[in-house]
Amino acid sequence: MGWGDLGAFGEPSKETPNLDQMAAEGMLLLDFYTASPLCSPSRAALLTGRLPVRNGFYTTNGHARNAYTPQDIVGGIPDSELLLPELLKKAGYTNKIVGKWHLGHRPQFHPLRHGFDEWFGSPNCHFGPYNNTERPNIPVYRDWEMVGRYYEDFKIDLKTGEANLTQLYLQEALDFISKQQASQQPFFLYWAIDATHAPVYASKEFLGTSQRGLYGDAVREIDASVGKILKHLQQLGISENTFVFFTSDNGAALISAPKQGGSNGPFLCGKQTTFEGGMREPAIAWWPGHIPAGGVSHQLGNVMDLFSTSLSLAGLQPPSDRQIDGIDLLPVILQGKLIDRPIFYYRGNELMAVRAGLYKAHYWTWSNSWEEHGKGIDFCPGQSVDGVTTHTQEEHTHLPLLFHLGRDPGEKYPLSFASEEYQRAVEHISGLVQQHKATLVPGQPQLNVCDQAVMNWSPPGCEKLGKCLKAPESDPKKCSWPH
């Protein structure tokens, strides 16, 4: 989902009454970012409070490449990383993930090994259908065991776009919340649904209800579901005791637009890029009785802050034995404070850009290779800014491209190198970069090696279902990351 996909963020068909209401009752964060323009690293960052380059969710197979966790990925979240649910457990929280895990699907990476108590969902994207010989369909787990596979037991009709997955995930969320309320136990629910990722789907009730086509139908279903979750909290009488945050793991995938991809509003490009369209996210904080209604914040925020903020809410300290990139946003959300901090835009282990205040400096630009672009893979459709949306990797480390995101949120007008404004801003940002790089210890890259043998051939529980498939022989290779 992109920054521009919600009515409250200016989507012109304005079809998200529940999320808009959530914003009206809570706080809209307009300058909130993900930690990577791609899913897996972004989710790893959210749950560890650390940049992907630290927690290992990156690749060194090529320069500045995005990587994630497809079925043949060998790596996953290292045991050495401390995840939010692991820490919350110490404070008595019960933790559940509903939806896509995406931090590795081999047994050692299972979410229940990393602090979650319950899981309903899948380890990978809902791509497919596969024929279960060249690659298996993606399993859906309940806790430790597979309970079926996408396209087989959990239908997704690619022709009509119909699938009831969001409804299933909604019900899981509501049931979990009810159970926790009944047992008076604190809980952490990570509601990480598949939608609106392509292939886009919606359940029957929502098909054809949007001006925006199937993608909009999916947005409407998410919107309605969030509304039901919030209402459920209110009806159970625990809304004033439950902090809720809505955001996305990367910008809208313009490559899939307009039928399968959304909107990044006025921002440049989309998913896969380190332009604003790739990493600035819709973000709403909700906590009736605590967050003043109708708030708006320009705090530079990041999904990694949800780690630190959640710990703070639970009365816990973040780990002190490692660098944590997230900050506690409670002073921002509850008291309207502004905390000075930069935003780092990475691809792989390359620091592509940095934002400080309203200035953003690009040290590297790359929208997509000419070769991929020629094949129709376009992360910036209809957008082309000379020297900015480059089809070769362009280095600007000695003379970064600088934008003022207040006057120019769309990154279309680089500041003149000769201007005093440029000199002052770049000097400031260069200092931040030096400081950042001096203390940076990259983690072991987890997304370098792929092997068909590690795919979801025989997940635990497959015997009961008669769904065990035969894995090919191990043949580890460097994963290919074209972007």
Add this chain to the structure above:
Amino acid sequence: MGWGDLGAFGEPSKETPNLDQMAAEGMLLLDFYTASPLCSPSRAALLTGRLPVRNGFYTTNGHARNAYTPQDIVGGIPDSELLLPELLKKAGYTNKIVGKWHLGHRPQFHPLRHGFDEWFGSPNCHFGPYNNTERPNIPVYRDWEMVGRYYEDFKIDLKTGEANLTQLYLQEALDFISKQQASQQPFFLYWAIDATHAPVYASKEFLGTSQRGLYGDAVREIDASVGKILKHLQQLGISENTFVFFTSDNGAALISAPKQGGSNGPFLCGKQTTFEGGMREPAIAWWPGHIPAGGVSHQLGNVMDLFSTSLSLAGLQPPSDRQIDGIDLLPVILQGKLIDRPIFYYRGNELMAVRAGLYKAHYWTWSNSWEEHGKGIDFCPGQSVDGVTTHTQEEHTHLPLLFHLGRDPGEKYPLSFASEEYQRAVEHISGLVQQHKATLVPGQPQLNVCDQAVMNWSPPGCEKLGKCLKAPESDPKKCSWPH
């Protein structure tokens, strides 16, 4: 001002609390259009309820050219046109225009000859300063007489961007409203301020207050002023008896961005073009006690509708002796109805595009000539859609380019000519075009002839001020309209 310049429409710095509040208390119209991508024709359309091609506010000097009323324009609003204030007068209304008239500055076109009772403002854009020999500075009128000139008596500091014009215009509005309330007279106030037109200015209090630079400062000042006007109505106890509508006369001038031009949100291109960025406008209707708060409408609306709607509010019928293009929006605004009607996008006398429902068909495309583009005149900076943002005038009358504005508000993905969806939509729109063209009687074009002799050399009242200048001899020529 552009669609994307208000917080309620998704501007990311969200600096328009008063206009956002106005929307929250009233109705947001998300599919509201101007009648031309340029100022004068758009304003002529607003006041006559008729397309510029009918009321004469167009040129035939070149194909599909935008034209307006610079100082050397010979034409203006024809006497044969019936303006909104002329009609409202019959119902006892007192009519005032504050700000830019723009319907011709020769004596016969004076607003007080066309139904207004009062005027404080200027006939042309606040361009300048001029040296008063090659061209005079623009006069500022109070009613029939000039009371000074821009840059001389009404300062605009182009270096600092400081000017108190919006404050003057605000005070005029507040005073007029007070006077009307005191005398219990119904009134029509046309608050047609210069801002945010380039050269952009703001008064001292607002300079430097926006994240968006000087343009944002100007937006903030407008926002604060609208807030004061609405509050004034409330304090006088007449807000439930006063219909207020906020909109703009064309999309943001991206050619002046980012320092002097605004945002069209997710839409393509800007002012001067018939893409959505050129003609879709922010629009808010406000009438406490009548318009349900927080309403949102997808009615296809047009500035021309303000003519018909205002007449309806005053209990008047629109003239029956001529074609009126505006429709009465009261059923939309008060009862949430949707009225089926197309939107016509003109340049000069060429019908460039038509919107019906969510479909928009382009019969001609032109973003700007290569020649002008080469000089740095760019109405679509950073945007480039193959075959759509064309630098030559491209005819598509036999096979229009078709967009679905729900799925693709940014006009980036033309529908396939071969699709059934295309066939169906184009067939429907073609019928509307045929019907429209069959009954179209173009007015006498008013914007063809220019003459230095007609400039504001010696407006009425100049003697008193000692500000009469000597006009050169008459030398009428075809005006040059490059775009």
